[in-house]
Amino acid sequence: MTRSSTDPVLASEPRHPGKPAPGEARHHRPVVETVLSSLVACHECDLLHEKVEIEIGATARCMRCNAELYTHKSYSIDKALAVGMAAFIMFVIANCFPFLKISVSGNTQSMSIVSAVFALSGDGLWLLALVSFGFILLFPLIRMAGLLYILIPLRCNKRLPGIELVFRTTVYLSPWSMMEIYLFGAIVALVKLAAMANIELGYSFWAFALLNMLTAASLQMIDKHSLWEIILQARHRERLQSAEAEASAGAGSNAGVSAR
Amino acid sequence: MMTAAQCGLVACPACGTITRLSVEQFDKPPKCQLCYARLHSRKPMSIQRSWAWLTAGVLAYLPANFYPIMVTTVFGDSEPNTIIGGFFVLWNMESYLIAIVVFLASVVVPVLKFIAVSYLLISIQKRFKHSRYDRTKLFRMTEFIGRWSMIDVFVVAILAALVQIGSVAQINPGVGATAFGATVIFTMLSALALDSRLLWDEKAGAHSRARGHTDSHTRNRAHGLSGDYRFDNRSMPETNRALAGQSDE
Incomplete structure (x- = not known):
C-alpha cells in the first residue's frame, strides 16, 4: 500500500504540526489520514484541492469548474434542531387539515395533500400514485426524521446506531423529495380554476408553504458536508473523552490517543 | 492541477471523505470507511x-x-x-x-x-x-x-x-x-x-482509468525529464540527447 516519496500527496506537509512525530513507523497511518482529511476533491470534475480556512459564510469553489467545494457556516446544532422540529410539526399540521376548498354553485369540495395521491390511484394510475406518494410525503418525511435522528442524539451527547445509513439515505433522497414542486403545482392549479370557481386556501396550505420555507432554511443552515462534519466532531470528542477516561484510570501515557 | 483519480485517491460520494486506493482497488473499490457508502472513482457504467x-x-x-x-x-x-x-x-x-x-x-x-x-x-x-x-x-x-x-x-x-x-x-x-x-x-x-x-477526464472508458493514474505518474515524470534535457541540450550534447530520445519513446 505504500508508495514512493515522490507521491504528491504524501510529499506535502501534514496539516497539524503539533500532532505525533512523522518519523516513527507506527505513526504512519495517522499522518496519512491527517493529510487525506486536509484534501477535498471537486465532486463535479474531481480536481484535488487543499482545504484552507475560509471566513464564516464564505464558500470555497473549484478552481476549474467553479462547483461548490465546501462552505464555512456558523452552524449550531441547536438552531438546526429547532428548525427541523418546527418543520416536523408543520408537516403534521399540513397533513391534518384541508389543503384547498372549491365551491361551485353551492357545491363544495375539499382536498388534503394526500388526496391528490388517492385521485391518481382511484383512476387506475396506481403506479404514478405510488411514486407521487414517495415524492410528496414519504421521502420528505424520511429526510426530516433522519435529520432529527442524527441531531437529537448529538445534542444529548449520545449515539444511536445506524447513523451512517441514515446519513446516506438523507443524502441520496434529496433529489427525490419534491414538496416545493407540489406547492407550485398547487398554485398553478389555483390559477387554472380561479376563473371558474371559488377557491379557498385551507390551513394545510399555509402550513405546507411554511414547511417549505423551513426546509429551505434548514438546508441553508446545514448541508450534507456540515452535517457530516458535526457527526465527525462529536465522534472526535467522544474519542478524546474515552481516551481521557482511560488515562485517568491509570493506563499511563497518552499512547492511546496517538495510536487511534 | 491533479485530479483525485490521478493521485490514486477517491472521494466518497456521500460524505466527501478522501480514501487512498491501490491500482487494483480502482476496479472494485471498497466502501467508505466513515459512512460506508459505496465508493467509486467514476460512476460505474x-x-x-x-x-x-x-x-x-x-x-x-x-x-x-x-x-x-x-x-x-x-x-x-x-x-x-x-x-x-x-x-x-x-x-x-x-x-x-x-x-x-x-x-x-x-x-x-x-x-x-x-x-x-x-x-x-x-x-x-x-x-x-x-x-x-x-x-x-x-x-x-x-x-x-x-x-x-x-x-x-x-x-x-x-x-x-x-x-x-x-x-x-x-x-x-x-x-x-x-x-x-x-x-x-x-x-x-x-x-x-x-x-x-x-x-474533464482526458481518457474515456472505465478501464483505462485504473491504469490512467499510474500512467500519468510515469508520463509526468517523462515530461519533466524531457523538458529538462531539451533545455540542457545545447550545453551538454550527446548523453543528454540520447537520454531525451529514450524518455520520448
Whole structure:
C-alpha cells in the first residue's frame, strides 16, 4: 500500500504540526489520514484541492469548474434542531387539515395533500400514485426524521446506531423529495380554476408553504458536508473523552490517543 | 492541477471523505470507511446507464403527448386534454404567466433535457476537448431543472382531487400523466447516472482509468525529464540527447 516519496500527496506537509512525530513507523497511518482529511476533491470534475480556512459564510469553489467545494457556516446544532422540529410539526399540521376548498354553485369540495395521491390511484394510475406518494410525503418525511435522528442524539451527547445509513439515505433522497414542486403545482392549479370557481386556501396550505420555507432554511443552515462534519466532531470528542477516561484510570501515557 | 483519480485517491460520494486506493482497488473499490457508502472513482457504467435511461425517457415522452393527461367533464361533456392542449387552454384564458410555466415544464424542459444529455454523452464519447466549463454548467442546469417538470403531474393530481363536483364538473387523470411522470423520472435517472467528472477526464472508458493514474505518474515524470534535457541540450550534447530520445519513446 505504500508508495514512493515522490507521491504528491504524501510529499506535502501534514496539516497539524503539533500532532505525533512523522518519523516513527507506527505513526504512519495517522499522518496519512491527517493529510487525506486536509484534501477535498471537486465532486463535479474531481480536481484535488487543499482545504484552507475560509471566513464564516464564505464558500470555497473549484478552481476549474467553479462547483461548490465546501462552505464555512456558523452552524449550531441547536438552531438546526429547532428548525427541523418546527418543520416536523408543520408537516403534521399540513397533513391534518384541508389543503384547498372549491365551491361551485353551492357545491363544495375539499382536498388534503394526500388526496391528490388517492385521485391518481382511484383512476387506475396506481403506479404514478405510488411514486407521487414517495415524492410528496414519504421521502420528505424520511429526510426530516433522519435529520432529527442524527441531531437529537448529538445534542444529548449520545449515539444511536445506524447513523451512517441514515446519513446516506438523507443524502441520496434529496433529489427525490419534491414538496416545493407540489406547492407550485398547487398554485398553478389555483390559477387554472380561479376563473371558474371559488377557491379557498385551507390551513394545510399555509402550513405546507411554511414547511417549505423551513426546509429551505434548514438546508441553508446545514448541508450534507456540515452535517457530516458535526457527526465527525462529536465522534472526535467522544474519542478524546474515552481516551481521557482511560488515562485517568491509570493506563499511563497518552499512547492511546496517538495510536487511534 | 491533479485530479483525485490521478493521485490514486477517491472521494466518497456521500460524505466527501478522501480514501487512498491501490491500482487494483480502482476496479472494485471498497466502501467508505466513515459512512460506508459505496465508493467509486467514476460512476460505474455511467455512459451506458445514462443512454439507457435517456432512451427510456424519450420513448415515454411519445405516449405522454399522444394520450390525454387528464379528462375534463363539464355537465356531462367529456373532453380529453393533452399536454399541449392544456397550454392552449391556459393561453386562451389569458393567464399567460402560468401558461408559460406549464409550457416550459412540460415541453421545453424535457426536450431540452433530451438534447442536453445526448450532447453531453456524445461529447464524452467523442472526447471533445473544448468548452469543458460550459458543458459542466450545462450539466449542472440539467440536473437542477429536471425535477421541476414533475409539476405537471402534480397539477393533474391536484385538479383531479379537487374537481369532483358531481354532475357539474369532474376532472380525471389520464394515461398520459403516467407516461409523462415516467419521462421525468427516467430523465432524472439519466442525469444522475451521468458522471460529470468524465467531461474533464482526458481518457474515456472505465478501464483505462485504473491504469490512467499510474500512467500519468510515469508520463509526468517523462515530461519533466524531457523538458529538462531539451533545455540542457545545447550545453551538454550527446548523453543528454540520447537520454531525451529514450524518455520520448
